[in-house]
Each structure stands twice: as structure tokens, then as C-alpha cells.
Amino acid sequence: MKTNPPLLAFVFVLLAALPAVARANPFELYGASARAGGLGQAMTAKVSDWSSLWYNPGGLTQSQPHLDMGTLMSFDDVRVRLKERPAGYDVPNLGSASPAIPSSYRLNARGDSTDVSNLYDFVIGATGSFGFDNLRVGVAVALPMTRLGQQVSHYADEREQYVSNRLNFELYGDRSQHQVILVGAAYQVQRWLSLGVALSVMPEGTANSTVYLDDAARQQDVRISVQNQQIGRAAPIVGAVAKPLDNLRFGLSWRSANYFALNLKNAIQIRGFQGDAKSFPVQQEVTLRLNSSPDQLAAGVSGELGAWSLSADTVLSRWSDYLDSQNQKAGFHNTISLRAGAEYQAANERQLRLGLQWEPSPVPAQTGRTSYVDNDRVVMTAGMSHGLEVFHRQVTLSWYLGLHHLLARDTNKAAAASYPTCAPGVTGLCDEVPDTTKDPATGLASAAAAGLQTGSPGFPGWTSSGNLLAFGMNLQWGF
Numbered sequence: 001m002k003t004n005p006p007l008l009a010f011v012f013v014l015l016a017a018l019p020a021v022a023r024a025n026p027f028e029l030y031g032a033s034a035r036a037g038g039l040g041q042a043m044t045a046k047v048s049d050w051s052s053l054w055y056n057p058g059g060l061t062q063s064q065p066h067l068d069m070g071t072l073m074s075f076d077d078v079r080v081r082l083k084e085r086p087a088g089y090d091v092p093n094l095g096s097a098s099p100a101i102p103s104s105y106r107l108n109a110r111g112d113s114t115d116v117s118n119l120y121d122f123v124i125g126a127t128g129s130f131g132f133d134n135l136r137v138g139v140a141v142a143l144p145m146t147r148l149g150q151q152v153s154h155y156a157d158e159r160e161q162y163v164s165n166r167l168n169f170e171l172y173g174d175r176s177q178h179q180v181i182l183v184g185a186a187y188q189v190q191r192w193l194s195l196g197v198a199l200s201v202m203p204e205g206t207a208n209s210t211v212y213l214d215d216a217a218r219q220q221d222v223r224i225s226v227q228n229q230q231i232g233r234a235a236p237i238v239g240a241v242a243k244p245l246d247n248l249r250f251g252l253s254w255r256s257a258n259y260f261a262l263n264l265k266n267a268i269q270i271r272g273f274q275g276d277a278k279s280f281p282v283q284q285e286v287t288l289r290l291n292s293s294p295d296q297l298a299a300g301v302s303g304e305l306g307a308w309s310l311s312a313d314t315v316l317s318r319w320s321d322y323l324d325s326q327n328q329k330a331g332f333h334n335t336i337s338l339r340a341g342a343e344y345q346a347a348n349e350r351q352l353r354l355g356l357q358w359e360p361s362p363v364p365a366q367t368g369r370t371s372y373v374d375n376d377r378v379v380m381t382a383g384m385s386h387g388l389e390v391f392h393r394q395v396t397l398s399w400y401l402g403l404h405h406l407l408a409r410d411t412n413k414a415a416a417a418s419y420p421t422c423a424p425g426v427t428g429l430c431d432e433v434p435d436t437t438k439d440p441a442t443g444l445a446s447a448a449a450a451g452l453q454t455g456s457p458g459f460p461g462w463t464s465s466g467n468l469l470a471f472g473m474n475l476q477w478g479f
Contacts, residue, residue: 025180025200025258026119026142027054028293029172030074030402031381033125034472038383038400039341040355042311044300045241045251046341049476050125050138053182056239056253056298057196060136060186063127070398070474072142074119078406078466080167080373081112082457091432091455092448097440100432101162103455108165110457116172120145121180123474134188138198142180153288153325156370158422158432158456165457170324170363170372172468178260184237194241199234204261206230211268247304257321259292289327294318294362307346313339319362330372331427332362348386353400355381367414368428371458375406375465388475396476404468412461419452429459 031037032051039046047059050068090103125140154160154168184198205228212223239253266284273279300313319332341355357379363372383400413429422430429452437449 030470034398034400037472038353040357042313042339042341044298044313045249045302046311053184053198056251057184057198058194058239058241061188061194065128066478068125068476072121073471075469076116080464083461095440137185140182161455192243198237203230206263209266213270249302251300255296257295260290262288287327289323309343311341335360351385353383378405399473402470408465
């Protein structure tokens with residue numbers, strides 16, 4: 001087997017030059033290659049190219065050295081329709097003594113969400129051997145074509161009324177707007193067994209700000225010094241491929257949880273407060289954990305029967321440890337996804353592919369304080385590969401189309417005889433204006449405070465549904 005050190009060196013240099021911005025992986029939603037997408041991501045035992053880095057690094061040993069370049073795109077037709085809020089639940093205006101800003105002062109009106117961010121990625125992957133028959137190394141990079149990266153945090157409860165005042169799909173859209181960096185290697189231990197390990201390189205950013213206010217009444221006149229640093233973190237992906245028969249393969253892989261962490265620390269100095277040890281300086285610390293991916297354990301089988309090749313995967317995702325963008329435990333449950341793919345070897349070096357996935361939502365019924373939006377998905381895919389000649393070299397062109405159908409979901413908040421006051425740790429639908437709040441004019445309990453007052457955009461409920469369309473295409477050169 002031939003190797004190409006200059007090519008691999010070029011890709012490693014490209015990796016080193018990338019800015020460290022990442023979040024949950026777009027490969028997780030739409031597939032790591034056109035071949036993988038066309039097969040419904042049933043790839044744990046099927047992998048035989050650079051996409052092994054994502055699905056099962058042990059499959060790298062089945063790959064001939066190659067370079068692969070292409071694109072991955074997604075387009076949305078999804079919606080979150082908020083149910084009309086009955087009169088009497090808005091936060092009333094009780095003057096400066098009000099425990100919450102009145103609903104009439106929201107920066108954005110409560111409204112529906114009718115789209116998520118489309119994806120436009122350039123993808124490059126490569127494998128090589130460095131001259132060793134039993135060894136394979138691989139690298140892969142996905143680069144957004146419309147931005148270097150995008151990080152958006154949301155609140156899952158009533159606090160979102162002060163920001164977008166909308167509900168947002170928890171696991172789609174912004175979640176995939178980032179670069180992907182994968183590196184790995186595999187070794188064929190026995191004729192029938194290969195083991196591999198890969199790293200998903202992710203950053204962690206820390207921003208320290210020192211702030212000086214000369215006049216607390218003029219907070220727009222501020223002096224700020226910012227120190228920002230990013231360090232790299234590497235989450236492991238390990239896997240094994242066993243081939244007891246020439247036409248039968250088994251695969252097992254584990255992918256560690258990953259996320260983009262942003263630590264924000266402010267030290268605020270306000271002139272006139274220097275004599276108060278509790279107020280000088282004011283220390284603020286926030287940690288954002290932007291759209292985590294869970295630990296995943298995948299088991300798969302692939303078999304060949306004449307011109308047909310069939311594959312199936314079962315994927316266990318440990319969503320129970322999921323933390324949302326505000327670094328809060330979301331209360332999700334673990335899921336089991338099912339994936340199946342079929343590949344037909346046609347004439348003229350053409351391969352036809354079909355795939356089917358069942359991806360259940362990890363989000364339980366949102367009847368309480370939080371309003372996470374997510375839906376069960378059925379994914380149907382189709383794709384094709386065929387040989388071409390480009391610059392007198394034989395290349396393989398692959399493409400696929402995928403339809404992600406979000407099964408309609410109807411959510412209603414649970415009614416109760418009384419509601420607790422909103423506070424840390426409260427999980428039920430909560431009252432932003434306690435019934436004991438006094439009317440500043442009379443000093444007596446305010447009639448406007450009686451019962452439930454909430455500005456939560458998710459109250460009293462919503463419906464969510466829609467479709468996501470994915471498209472992938474790539475050219476592969478062997479060497």
C-alpha cells in the first residue's frame with residue numbers, strides 16, 4: 001500500500017491553523033459523509049473510509065489511502081407554534097417595588113419560531129498508512145461556509161422572556177454551526193480484528209473582564225479590559241471491528257460526551273463603593289455549556305449477500321447527564337436509536353443506497369417550569385456513488401438526500417391549585433409575582449398578584465413539528 005506523507009502533512013497543518021470554535025457535531029445529525037448519510041448512518045460495522053473517525057475508528061483499517069472533499073448542507077421547514085395566553089397571567093406593573101419587570105416592558109414580543117439555522121459545510125477527510133500494511137491514520141475537518149462559528153445560549157424557563165421571548169429547538173439549528181476536527185488511528189491486530197481510537201478536538205474558552213464605572217448612574221460610560229483564552233480539549237472515540245467471515249462484520253464503538261464551554265468572569269469596580277468590601281469589586285461568574293453531545297455506545301452488524309450489502313445499528317445515547325446552555329441539568333432521559341441501511345452494487349461501478357433511522361427524543365413532557373422543545377424523528381435517506389475521471393484520475397462521486405420528519409408534538413403546562421414562587425431548584429411552573437406582594441399605594445396585598453403570573457414564553461403550551469432536508473456530496477481520490 002502506498003502512502004502520501006505530503007498530503008497528510010498538509011491536512012495536519014490545516015487542522016493546526018483552524019480557530020478553536022466548536023459545539024455539538026453536525027455529523028451527529030446529518031452524517032459524516034455522503035455514503036454514511038445514504039445508509040442512514042448505520043455505519044458502526046460498515047465503515048471503510050475516513051468517516052470511521054466518527055462512527056468507529058476500528059474501521060480505518062478497511063480503508064485504502066485516499067483524499068475526500070465535499071459539502072454537507074441542511075435546510076429547514078420547522079415550526080414552534082405558541083398557544084394563546086389567556087388574560088390575567090401577565091406580570092402586572094406594581095411600580096418600582098414589583099418583584100419582576102412588567103410584561104409590557106419586554107424587548108421582544110412573545111412569538112412563534114418558524115426556522116432554524118441552515119447548514120452549509122465544506123468537508124475534507126483523508127486516510128494514509130505511512131507505509132505500514134496493518135496501520136491506518138486519518139484526519140477530517142468540516143468548515144462552515146457562511147461563518148467561522150456561532151454560539152447562542154438560551155434559557156429553558158421564564159427567563160427567556162427577557163431575551164428572545166420565543167422557544168427554540170434544543171437539538172437543531174445553532175447546534176451544528178461550528179467546525180469539526182477529528183484525528184485518529186487504527187491497527188489490524190488479527191486478520192479478523194481491528195482496533196482504533198480517534199479524538200474529537202474541542203475548545204474551552206475563558207474570558208476575564210475588568211470593568212471600571214466612574215459613575216454608577218451612567219453605566220453606558222464604562223471602561224473594560226478583556227482577556228480571552230482558549231484551550232483545547234480532546235474527547236475520545238474508540239471502536240473495534242470484527243470480521244469472522246468474509247461477508248460478515250460486527251462493530252462496537254463508544255463516543256465520549258463533548259461540548260463547547262465558555263467561562264465568563266467579570267470584576268466590576270464602581271467609584272464610590274470602594275469602602276464596601278461586599279460591593280467592591282462586584283464579582284460575576286457565568287459558565288455556558290453550549291449544546292452538549294451525549295456519551296454514545298453503538299453496536300452494529302453488516303453483511304453481504306450477492307450484490308446487496310445490509311447494515312444495522314443500535315445506538316444508546318446517555319442524555320440523562322445532559323446540561324443545557326446555562327450549565328443546568330435538563331432532566332432528559334436516555335434513548336435508543338435504530339438505524340438500517342442497504343447498498344446495491346449496480347453495473348458501471350454504481351452503488352445505490354437507502355437508509356432509515358428512528359431517533360426518539362430525549363426530552364420528557366414539558367409540563368413544568370422548563371420549555372425544552374424537541375421531537376421524535378423518522379429519517380429516510382437515499383444516495384448513490386459512481387466512478388468519474390477527473391484530470392486523468394479515477395475518482396468516486398457520492399451524494400445523498402435525507403428527509404428528517406419531526407413527528408408533531410403537543411405540549412401543555414400542568415394546572416395546579418397553587419404555584420411556588422420562582423426560585424433556584426423549583427421545577428414546577430412557578431409564580432413570578434407571589435400572592436403576598438403588596439400594592440405600593442395601599443400597603444395591602446395586591447389583587448393583581450393573586451394567582452399565577454408568568455411571562456414564560458412556553459405558557460400555556462405549544463406545538464412543534466416540521467421537516468429537515470439534508471444533502472451531502474463528495475469526491476474521493478485514491479492514492
